[in-house]
Amino acid sequence: xxxxxxxxxxxxxxxxxxxxxxxxxxxxxxxxxxxxxxxxxxxxxxxxxxxxxxxxxxxxxxxxxxxxxxxxxxxxxxxxxxxxxxxxxxxxxxxxxxxxxxxxxxxxxxxxxxxxxxxxxxxxxxxxxxxxxxxxxxxxxxxxxxxxxxxxxxxxxxxxxxxxxxxxxxxxxxxxxxxxxxxxxxxxxxxxxxxxxxxxxxxxxxxxxxxxxxxxxxxxxxxxxxxxxxxxxxxxxxxxxxxxxxxxxxxxxxxxxxxxxxxxxxxxxxxxxxxxxxxxxxxxxxxxxxxxxxxxxxxxxxxxxxxxxxxxxxxxxxxxxxxxxxxxxxxxxx
Amino acid sequence: xxxxxxxxxxxxxxxxxxxxxxxxxxxxxxxxxxxxxxxxxxxxxxxxxxxxxxxxxxxxxxxxxxxxxxxxxxxxxxxxxxxxxxxxxxxxxxxxxxxxxxxxxxxxxxxxxxxxxxxxxxxxxxxxxxxxxxxxxxxxxxxxxxxxxxxxxxxxxxxxxxxxxxxxxxxxxxxxxxxxxxxxxxxxxxxxxxxxxxxxxxxxxxxxxxxxxxxxxxxxxxxxxxxxxxxxxxxxxxxxxxxxxxxxxx
Amino acid sequence: xxxxxxxxxxxxxxxxxxxxxxxxxxxxxxxxxxxxxxxxxxxxxxxxxxxxxxxxxxxxxxxxxxxxxxxxxxxxxxxxxxxxxxxxxxxxxxxxxxxxxxxxxxxxxxxxxxxxxxxxxxxxxxxxxxxxxxxxxxxxxxxxxxxxxxxxxxxxxxxxxxxxxxxxxxxxxxxxxxxxxxxxxxxxxxxxxxxxxxxxxxxxxxxxxxxxxxxxxxxxxxxxxxxxxxxxxxxxxxxxxxxxxxxxxxxxxxxxxxxxxxxxxxxxxxxxxxxxxxxxxxxxx
Numbered sequence: 001x002x003x004x005x006x007x008x009x010x011x012x013x014x015x016x017x018x019x020x021x022x023x024x025x026x027x028x029x030x031x032x033x034x035x036x037x038x039x040x041x042x043x044x045x046x047x048x049x050x051x052x053x054x055x056x057x058x059x060x061x062x063x064x065x066x067x068x069x070x071x072x073x074x075x076x077x078x079x080x081x082x083x084x085x086x087x088x089x090x091x092x093x094x095x096x097x098x099x100x101x102x103x104x105x106x107x108x109x110x111x112x113x114x115x116x117x118x119x120x121x122x123x124x125x126x127x128x129x130x131x132x133x134x135x136x137x138x139x140x141x142x143x144x145x146x147x148x149x150x151x152x153x154x155x156x157x158x159x160x161x162x163x164x165x166x167x168x169x170x171x172x173x174x175x176x177x178x179x180x181x182x183x184x185x186x187x188x189x190x191x192x193x194x195x196x197x198x199x200x201x202x203x204x205x206x207x208x209x210x211x212x213x214x215x216x217x218x219x220x221x222x223x224x225x226x227x228x229x230x231x232x233x234x235x236x237x238x239x240x241x242x243x244x245x246x247x248x249x250x251x252x253x254x255x256x257x258x259x260x261x262x263x264x265x266x267x268x269x270x271x272x273x274x275x276x277x278x279x280x281x282x283x284x285x286x287x288x289x290x291x292x293x294x295x296x297x298x299x300x301x302x303x304x305x306x307x308x309x310x311x312x313x314x315x316x317x318x319x320x321x322x323x324x325x326x327x328x329x330x331x332x333x334x
Numbered sequence: 335x336x337x338x339x340x341x342x343x344x345x346x347x348x349x350x351x352x353x354x355x356x357x358x359x360x361x362x363x364x365x366x367x368x369x370x371x372x373x374x375x376x377x378x379x380x381x382x383x384x385x386x387x388x389x390x391x392x393x394x395x396x397x398x399x400x401x402x403x404x405x406x407x408x409x410x411x412x413x414x415x416x417x418x419x420x421x422x423x424x425x426x427x428x429x430x431x432x433x434x435x436x437x438x439x440x441x442x443x444x445x446x447x448x449x450x451x452x453x454x455x456x457x458x459x460x461x462x463x464x465x466x467x468x469x470x471x472x473x474x475x476x477x478x479x480x481x482x483x484x485x486x487x488x489x490x491x492x493x494x495x496x497x498x499x500x501x502x503x504x505x506x507x508x509x510x511x512x513x514x515x516x517x518x519x520x521x522x523x524x525x526x527x528x529x530x531x532x533x534x535x536x537x538x539x540x541x542x543x544x545x546x547x548x549x550x551x552x553x554x555x556x557x558x559x560x561x562x563x564x565x566x567x568x569x570x571x572x573x574x575x576x577x578x579x580x581x582x583x584x
Numbered sequence: 585x586x587x588x589x590x591x592x593x594x595x596x597x598x599x600x601x602x603x604x605x606x607x608x609x610x611x612x613x614x615x616x617x618x619x620x621x622x623x624x625x626x627x628x629x630x631x632x633x634x635x636x637x638x639x640x641x642x643x644x645x646x647x648x649x650x651x652x653x654x655x656x657x658x659x660x661x662x663x664x665x666x667x668x669x670x671x672x673x674x675x676x677x678x679x680x681x682x683x684x685x686x687x688x689x690x691x692x693x694x695x696x697x698x699x700x701x702x703x704x705x706x707x708x709x710x711x712x713x714x715x716x717x718x719x720x721x722x723x724x725x726x727x728x729x730x731x732x733x734x735x736x737x738x739x740x741x742x743x744x745x746x747x748x749x750x751x752x753x754x755x756x757x758x759x760x761x762x763x764x765x766x767x768x769x770x771x772x773x774x775x776x777x778x779x780x781x782x783x784x785x786x787x788x789x790x791x792x793x794x795x796x797x798x799x800x801x802x803x804x805x806x807x808x809x810x811x812x813x814x815x816x817x818x819x820x821x822x823x824x825x826x827x828x829x830x831x832x833x834x835x836x837x838x839x840x841x842x843x844x845x846x847x848x849x850x851x852x853x854x855x856x857x858x859x860x861x862x863x864x865x866x867x868x869x
Binding site for chain 1: 387389408409410413414418419421425426427428429430434437438439441442443446447448449450451452453454455457496497500
């Protein structure tokens with residue numbers, strides 16, 4: 001039974017990867033290649049958030065600021081300090097994001113549950129304010145333009161289809177690493193911290209340390225996504241680390257399915273393509289997106305990975321027991 | 335400090351605002367002893383446990399564990415030294431499987447808890463250890479179920495099993511049979527009698543049957559003070575205790 | 585000296601506006617564990633509605649009350665339709681208020697357009713006062729005075745009325761309050777409505793200071809949250825003291841480090857989290 005499932009999974013993953021590899025060569029419009037590239041990047045950021053929400057129980061609203069710090073770091077380095085290499089840029093963005101998270105964690109982890117949410121919202125907005133106001137460094141509202149995509153070793157990836165493969169590779173690598181992480185002994189500890197921090201302390205685990213270290217690991221992936229985004233978009237602005245951006249990551253994470261890691265890919269596909277389609281059709285796409293948020297949160301808190309199979313089963317005429325919706329965030333500790 | 339005292343409480347006092355919950359509590363538990371703490375509701379028993387375990391800061395006094403002053407040490411640091419506890423309300427990891435619950439307890443003091451990139455399933459010896467523990471309470475066949483799917487009595491057994499898996503030098507049991515039907519309660523009592531050999535334990539319990547079965551020394555708390563402390567039979571016969579507690583015979 | 589007085593006064597005026605927003609935020613959170621991200625959107629809505637009413641010839645004060653009433657009606661609608669189901673679930677309720685804020689923002693943009701609107705202080709408060717070299721708008725003093733009056737009414741309502749006693753009991757211990765026969769649900773509705781009302785009234789009142797433009801709500805949100813963090817979640821006294829602190833820090837930050845003013849707010853937030861995570865007047869959890 002177990003091997004049958006994992007064989008089916010292997011086939012699905014291999015097929016998906018194959019499709020992802022040939023798509024840009026199959027003559028689809030460049031525009032779609034570009035949207036898919038964006039999807040890979042958003043998925044990495046959403047997975048980094050899912051690591052915190054789904055496996056540690058920390059609802060971090062400052063994820064966009066980590067993404068943005070990574071993006072700004074590489075943008076500033078490239079345009080003001082002539083650091084334009086692939087690896088240096090990537091490393092710089094990751095280090096900047098991790099350092100920011102190291103500071104944020106010290107402040108935010110003094111609180112738990114809703115207190116943590118409120119503080120991370122404030123922290124995110126403070127970084128946004130910096131990007132918005134510190135014009136001499138960040139370019140203020142105008143942001144930073146003129147970021148060019150670096151070559152990866154001998155490969156020129158400045159074309160859209162070339163860069164597509166860079167982001168696809170980053171996504172596959174991130175997914176594999178995060179999957180390994182949550183299945184490791186350390187990953188089990190994180191789940192224990194999510195479930196029952198009090199018992200974890202009684203067992204001898206330093207709960208603070210695991211939350212903090214998970215925040216840093218998550219920040220590394222968020223920062224990497226930010227760097228990739230800066231190169232993808234060739235522009236960085238305050239909107240990339242706004243609360244709206246944090247919200248987008250959160251919605252992708254929840255829409256896909258909290259605590260799954262693979263669900264975030266589906267969440268990102270839906271959000272990226274939907275918001276693109278909507279903005280082409282109507283000026284009121286924020287309104288539509290807001291309503292979508294509402295509907296998802298109210299009626300599909302388990303995300304697509306729960307909803308779609310259930311709808312599928314119903315279509316085939318099977319009755320499905322309705323699972324009572326649980327709170328998205330566990331109850332507070334007494 | 336007394337060398338062979340496993341746990342020593344000196345002058346432990348706890349106030350919540352103007353409310354004094356514990357007043358100058360002095361108790362010493364020697365290694366190998368099995369000590370019961372009894373007292374009516376509100377006597378301060380659970381507060382005392384939370385102070386010993388390090389979850390609650392005390393107002394005055396100090397706590398020594400294994401001859402070292404641990405008054406200012408965190409709960410997890412005390413656990414690392416060998417202090418294990420169970421909770422009055424079942425405090426497990428409901429969405430994890432039974433065996434994962436146990437592995438969390440087993441790997442708590444080992445370096446593999448930092449192991450990030452090797453699958454858990456590679457820790458074969460942990461699975462074996464956990465299964466062996468489950469065997470002892472006859473729950474081996476339930477290893478892969480979510481712990482939330484177990485019956486309440488079974489969950490209470492896992493609650494204790496987690497603490498035993500820590501191989502504690504001192505085990506604090508907070509009302510292990512709370513809320514159990516008589517049949518389940520006797521299951522837990524049997525388990526405690528089986529496992530108690532070689533373990534120093536302190537037990538809070540309302541059910542006197544369980545207390546008399548398991549402990550050999552009794553401390554009586556009343557309004558936050560120790561009113562009696564001694565061998566089981568001596569305290570049982572103490573007239574003052576009988577008067578305070580139940581107002582009748584023990 | 586003039587520099588300090590000027591900024592102190594401006595900071596206090598700004599802080600008293602923050603109180604109008606943060607008081608609802610902190611009480612709603614303390615009572616229902618709902619983090620209401622739409623609270624500053626209520627403020628913005630109040631500003632725009634009030635502005636339209638003024639344009640139609642209504643008196644400034646009545647117009648700001650009108651803005652408040654509309655915000656309250658909207659708040660009540662959202663609360664009774666959706667939010668009331670999610671008291672024990674801070675993440676879901678937060679996401680719902682966020683979705684609602686997005687919708688409201690977009691509706692405001694669709695109705696009033698993207699241009700900033702400056703708002704004139706009403707006669708006779710539209711002049712400025714001069715003390716030696718110190719020159720400042722009279723309206724600053726008016727805003728401080730009005731906010732203090734509103735704060736006093738709220739404190740009295742909490743301390744002296746039966747309803748206030750019920751609310752405080754429910755903040756302290758909801759279950760026990762229910763057990764004692766307090767109609768906790770009614771308290772929830774009233775507090776949510778009052779929070780939206782006061783933020784909505786604040787919109788036009790604060791208009792001459794903040795003006796009104798899309799995105800203003802997003803800019804005010806971190807300030808309001810900083811107030812709640814510094815003052816302590818669920819404490820009205822904390823909201824008052826926190827508002828004044830954040831208002832002052834913000835004013836001096838803007839004056840002294842114009843590029844880093846948001847960052848200066850980080851300082852009190854970080855200090856509080858380091859030394860008193862429950863906030864100045866919050867209860868220790």
